[in-house]
Amino acid sequence: MDKKKLFVAIIMAFVLFRVQPGMAQFVDMKWMIFNFENMEVRSVMQNNFCDTSEPFCTDNGMYEFPAGVNAGSGELGPFYDCLRTTPNPAWYYMRILDPGDMDIYMYSTPQVDIDFCCWGPYEDPMEPCPSGLTRQKVVSCSYSTDWNETCEIRNSHSGEYYILLITNYSNHPCNIHFSKVWGEATTDCSILAPLLSYNEPLCAGQDLTLYANGLSGSDYHWFKVGGSWTSSEQNPVRPHATVDMAGTYGCAISQSGSQSDTTYLEVTVVENYHYYFDTIGCNEMTWGNEVFEESGNYTLTFTTPSGCDSIVDLSLDLNYTPLFEIQGPHWPIGGSETYISPNEYTIHLNNPRTQVDTVIWQVDCPNWYIEPHGIGLTCTLFIHTYLLEPVMLHAWVINRCDTIQQDFFIQTSYFDVEENSQDAGFEISPNPTDGNVTLHFDGLNGMTEIQVFNGQGQKVDAFAVDANLQREMVYQMPTANNGHYYFVLNNGGKRLARKVMLAR
Numbered sequence: 001m002d003k004k005k006l007f008v009a010i011i012m013a014f015v016l017f018r019v020q021p022g023m024a025q026f027v028d029m030k031w032m033i034f035n036f037e038n039m040e041v042r043s044v045m046q047n048n049f050c051d052t053s054e055p056f057c058t059d060n061g062m063y064e065f066p067a068g069v070n071a072g073s074g075e076l077g078p079f080y081d082c083l084r085t086t087p088n089p090a091w092y093y094m095r096i097l098d099p100g101d102m103d104i105y106m107y108s109t110p111q112v113d114i115d116f117c118c119w120g121p122y123e124d125p126m127e128p129c130p131s132g133l134t135r136q137k138v139v140s141c142s143y144s145t146d147w148n149e150t151c152e153i154r155n156s157h158s159g160e161y162y163i164l165l166i167t168n169y170s171n172h173p174c175n176i177h178f179s180k181v182w183g184e185a186t187t188d189c190s191i192l193a194p195l196l197s198y199n200e201p202l203c204a205g206q207d208l209t210l211y212a213n214g215l216s217g218s219d220y221h222w223f224k225v226g227g228s229w230t231s232s233e234q235n236p237v238r239p240h241a242t243v244d245m246a247g248t249y250g251c252a253i254s255q256s257g258s259q260s261d262t263t264y265l266e267v268t269v270v271e272n273y274h275y276y277f278d279t280i281g282c283n284e285m286t287w288g289n290e291v292f293e294e295s296g297n298y299t300l301t302f303t304t305p306s307g308c309d310s311i312v313d314l315s316l317d318l319n320y321t322p323l324f325e326i327q328g329p330h331w332p333i334g335g336s337e338t339y340i341s342p343n344e345y346t347i348h349l350n351n352p353r354t355q356v357d358t359v360i361w362q363v364d365c366p367n368w369y370i371e372p373h374g375i376g377l378t379c380t381l382f383i384h385t386y387l388l389e390p391v392m393l394h395a396w397v398i399n400r401c402d403t404i405q406q407d408f409f410i411q412t413s414y415f416d417v418e419e420n421s422q423d424a425g426f427e428i429s430p431n432p433t434d435g436n437v438t439l440h441f442d443g444l445n446g447m448t449e450i451q452v453f454n455g456q457g458q459k460v461d462a463f464a465v466d467a468n469l470q471r472e473m474v475y476q477m478p479t480a481n482n483g484h485y486y487f488v489l490n491n492g493g494k495r496l497a498r499k500v501m502l503a504r
Contacts (some may be wrong), residue, residue, distance in 0.1 A: 047090055047091050047092070048068060048071050048072060048088075048089050048090065048091070049075055049089075049091065049129070049130075050075065050077075050078065050091050050128075050129035050130045050133065050163065050165075051126055051129040051130070052091065053091035053092055053093045053125065053126075053129070053163065054091070054092050054093075055092070055093055055094065055095075055125075055191040055192050056092045056093070056094055056164075056178055056187075056192070057094065057178075057187050057188070057189035057191070057192050058094065058102070058104050058178045058179060058180040058187045064175040064176065064177055064255075065090065065092065065166075065175065065176045065178070066173075066174075066175055066176075067088060067090055067108065067114070067166065067168035067173070067174045067175065067176050068088035068089070068090055068168055069088060069168065069171055069172065069173055070088070070171065071087075071088045071089065071090075071168075072087075072088075072089070073085065073086050073087055073089065074086030074089040074165065074167070075089075075130055076130070077129075077130030077131045077133070078119075078130045078131075078133035078165075079133060079134050079135045079137075079138065080117055080141075080165075081117055081135065081138045081141040082117065082141035082142065082143045083115060083117050083141065083143055083165075083167065084143060085167075085169070086165070086167050087167055087168065087169055087171060088167055088168035088169075088171060089165055089166075089167055090165070090166045090167070090168070090176070091163070091164070091165055092163075092164045092166070093125035093161055093162065093163045093164065094161070094162050094164065094187045094188075094191075095125075095159065095160070095161050095187065095188040095191050096121075096156045096157060096158055096159065096160045096161075096162070096185060096186075096187060096188065097158060097185075097186045097187055097188040097189075098158065098184065098185055098186040099155075099156055099157045099158050099184075099185055100155070100156060100183055100184035100185035101152075101153065101154045101155065101156070101182075101183040101184065101185055102153050102156065102180050102182065102183030102184075102185040102186070102187075103150050103151070103152055103153075103180065103181050103182040103183055104150065104151040104152075104153070104164075104178060104179070104180055104181075105148065105149075105150055105178075105179050105180070105181040106148065106149045106150070106151065106166065106176060106177065106178060107147060107148040107149075107176075107177055108147050108148075108168075108170075108174040108175065108176055108177075109174060109175050109177065109256075110172070110174055111147035111148075112147055112168070112169075112170035112172045112174050113145050113146070113147060113168075113169040113170045114146075114147060114148075114149060114166060114167065114168060114169065114170075114174075114176065115142055115143050115144070115149070115166070115167045115169055116140075116141065116142055116149050116151060116164060116165060116166045116167070117138065117140075117141040117142075117164075117165045118138070118139050118140045118141070118151050118153070118162055118163070118164045118165075119133045119134075119137040119138055119139065119162065119163045120137060120139055120153070120156075120160060120161060120162035120163060121156065121157065121160035121161065121162060122137075122160065122161045122162070122163065123159075123160070123161070124161065125161040125163060128163070129163075133163065139151075139152070139153055139154070139162065140152045140153065145169075150181070151164065153183075153185065156185045193213055194213065194265075195212070195213050195214075195263050196210070196211065196212055196213070196249070196251055196263050196264070196265040197210075197211045197213075197265065198210050198211060198249075198265065198267050199211075200267075200268065201268075201270055201306040201307045201308065202241055202267070202268065202269050202270065203241075203269075203270050203271075203272055203306070203307065203308035203309065204241060204242060204243060204269055204270065204271050204272050204308070205240060205241065205272065206240075206241055207237050207238065207239045207240065207241065208237065208238040208239075208241040208245055208267065208269070209235060209236075209237050209238075210222060210231075210235060210236050210237075210238075210249060210251075210265070210267075211234075211235050212234050212235065212251050212253065214234065214253045214255075217255065218234070218253050218254060218255045219232065219253070219254040219255070220232055220233060220234050220251060220252075220253055220254075221251060221252045221253075221254070221259075222236055222249065222250070222251045223249070223250050223251075224245075224247060224248070224249050224250075225247060225248040225249070225250060225264075226247065226248075227247070241269050242269065243269050243271060245267070245269055246267055246268050246269040247266075247267060248264055248265070248266055248267075249264065249265045249266075249267055250262045250263065250264050250265075251263055251265070270304070270306045270307075270308045271308070272308050272309040272310070272311065273304065273308075273309075273310040273311070274310075274311045274312075274313075275310070275311070275312045275313070276312075276313045276314075276315075277312070277313075277314060277315075278314070278315035278316070278317065279314065279315075279316060279317070280317050280318075280319060280400065281316065281318050281319075282318075282319055282320065282321055282400075282401035282402070283318075283319075283320050283321055283401070284318070285316060285318065287300060287314065288300055288302075292316055292318065293318070294316075294318060295316055295317050295318040295353075296316060297313065297314065297315050297316070298313075298314045298316060299311065299312065299313050299314070300312050300314070319354065319355050319399055319400055319401050320351045320353060320354040320355075320401065321354070321401050321402045321404065322349065322354050322356060322397040322398070322399050322401070322402060322403075322404050323349070323350040323351065323354075323404060324347050324348055324349050324350060324354075324395075324397050324404065324406060325347075325348045325350070325406065326345055326346070326347065326348075326393065326395055326406055326408040327345065327346045327347075327348050328343060328344060328345035328346060328381075328393075328408070329343055329410075329458055330408070330409060330410060330411060331410075331411050331412070331413040331458075331459070332381070332383055332410060332412060332413065333383070333412065333413060333453060333486055334383060334385070334386030334387070334412030334413065335382075335383040335384045335385055335386065335412075336384075336385070336386065340382050340383065340384055341382070341383040341412075342380050342381070342382050342383075343380070343381045343383065344378060344379070344380055344381075345361075345378065345379050345380075345381055345393065345395075345408070346377065346378045347359060347376070347377045347378070347395060347397060349397075354399065355399050355400075356375060356376075356377065356397055356398070356399055357375075357398050357399045357400065358375065358376065358396075358397075358398040359372065359375060359376025359377060359395060359396065359397050359398070360376070360395070360396040360398070361376065361379050361393070361394070361395050362393075362394040362395075363381065363391060363392070363393050363394070363410075364391050364392045364393075364394075365385070365387060365391045367384045367385045368381060368382060368383050368384060368385075368391070369381075369382040369384070370382075381393065381410075383412060386412045387412055390409045390410060390411045391409070391410045391411075391412075392407050392408070392409055392410070393407070393408040393409075393410055394406075394407055394408075395408070413451075413453060413459075413488065425441065425442060425443035425444045425491070425494075425496065426439075426440065426441060426444065426487075426489050426496045426498060427439075427440040427442070427498070428440070428487060428498045428500055431500050431501060432500070432501035432502070432503045433477070433500060433501070433502060433503070434502075434503065434504050435476060435477045435480075435502065435504060436474060436475070436476055436477070437474075437475050437477070437500060438472055438473070438474055438475070439465075439472060439473050439474075439475055439487070440471070440472045441465065441467040441470070441471050441472060441473075442471060444467035444491050444494075445467055445468055445491075445492075446466070446467060446468060446491065446492055447464055447465075447466055447467075447491075447492075448464065448465050448466070448467045448489055448490070448491040449462070449464050449489070449490045449491075450462065450463055450464070450465065450487060450488070450489050450490075451487075451488045451490075452478070452485060452486070452487055452488075453485065453486040453488065454479070454481070454483065454484075454485055454486075460478055460479055460485070461478045467491065477502055479502070480504065481502070482502050482503055482504060483501075483502060484499055484500070484501055484502075485499070485500050485501075485502055486498070486499055486500075487499075487500065
């Protein structure tokens with residue numbers, strides 16, 4: 001007689017001696033052994049309840065599931081069918097991929113007594129836990145003393161879940177192996193964590209970490225297909241990943257002298273994209289959430305859908321719409337046949353950073369002449385005649401952003417300034433002068449208005465004299481700037497002008 005049967009017989013005899021007559025038929029031999037052994041301290045498993053069951057796949061020989069030891073008994077609620085006792089419960093569930101029949105072969109290493117019960121089918125693996133595991137849902141059950149068992153599932157359909165309870169009756173450490181040995185039905189291995197994986201998405205420059213889903217105490221044999229890299233670590237790390245590290249990786253797992261088939265993993269290393277471009281914008285450029293108002297070099301970093309960096313360098317040549325004003329005298333000195341009045345006009349840019357390509361000037365009087373300087377930001381207007389009506393001066397400033405036009409009115413302030421004029425009635429001396437001059441009003445009568453203009457046509461002084469009371473007067477020039485000045489006299493509608501050179 002083997003040791004297990006001898007031990008059972010001894011315990012059975014003891015129990016039969018102590019129980020009342022008629023009660024022996026209710027004593028379960030395996031229950032007795034379990035409770036005797038269970039006097040040890042129990043440990044806790046993660047999947048020892050139905051609602052903490054773990055997924056499994058019968059079609060992947062690499063998966064082994066450690067059985068519990070000293071892990072208590074099955075919870076209340078399920079109908080355990082043939083199982084008289086449920087020591088060290090371990091709960092698992094599977095999902096059908098291809099429909100039909102299948103036999104699931106289970107065995108333990110080392111060879112110890114295991115039992116099982118299977119329920120199904122269900123639409124969800126958790127919803128029936130625990131009271132939904134009823135008598136009507138039991139599809140297969142075994143309470144034998146063997147170390148191997150076969151679970152029979154018939155007429156399964158795709159997407160259905162089956163819940164499997166495995167008990168470690170022996171209470172010895174062991175691993176449970178699953179394998180389909182017959183039938184056209186298959187289980188869906190996608191509910192499992194992948195056997196091999198890596199830290200994807202993986203960007204260039206990050207560390208590549210490879211993961212193998214295996215049992216403790218196993219040996220690992222990693223290699224890169226077509227390369228020289230190998231590793232014996234369970235989760236090896238390759239620092240600073242490059243695109244060359246992408247490709248196919250293989251791993252075989254060995255345990256207790258038995259090696260699995262090699263499983264393969266495709267690794268992708270995503271580059272950090274780097275772009276460079278230059279562009280012209282006018283006034284400002286919006287890029288992402290930023291607004292740029294200055295020319296220069298800028299860098300922005302974006303995140304690609306894969307989580308990697310996309311670095312963009314921008315060389316921005318920013319120009320501006322050429323908004324401007326014309327500056328110069330609105331009332332310049334009028335010209336005559338013997339005198340030309342030159343006046344300077346300037347383009348004042350509202351934004352001094354504006355680049356100007358071309359300036360076009362135009363004046364509405366055909367007898368006046370414009371001479372631009374440089375690219376045309378300044379010009380000299382030569383006035384040959386006196387006009388009673390205003391004359392419009394036009395300017396167009398052109399750059400790659402736009403063409404802007406501005407108009408500027410000009411009204412000549414007087415005319416007939418002749419250096420050799422012999423008109424009686426108004427003279428100035430000395431000329432040139434250092435600042436003090438004498439104004440002579442011979443032949444004039446009544447109130448006389450006098451205005452003083454500089455060479456740019458700007459009025460610098462104005463006053464009135466009664467020529468009947470004052471035939472001459474001493475006048476002090478109101479400015480220290482040397483150059484030509486013009487005295488314009490209006491006496492009862494008679495208009496005279498004289499030019500004086502100030503030289504201090």
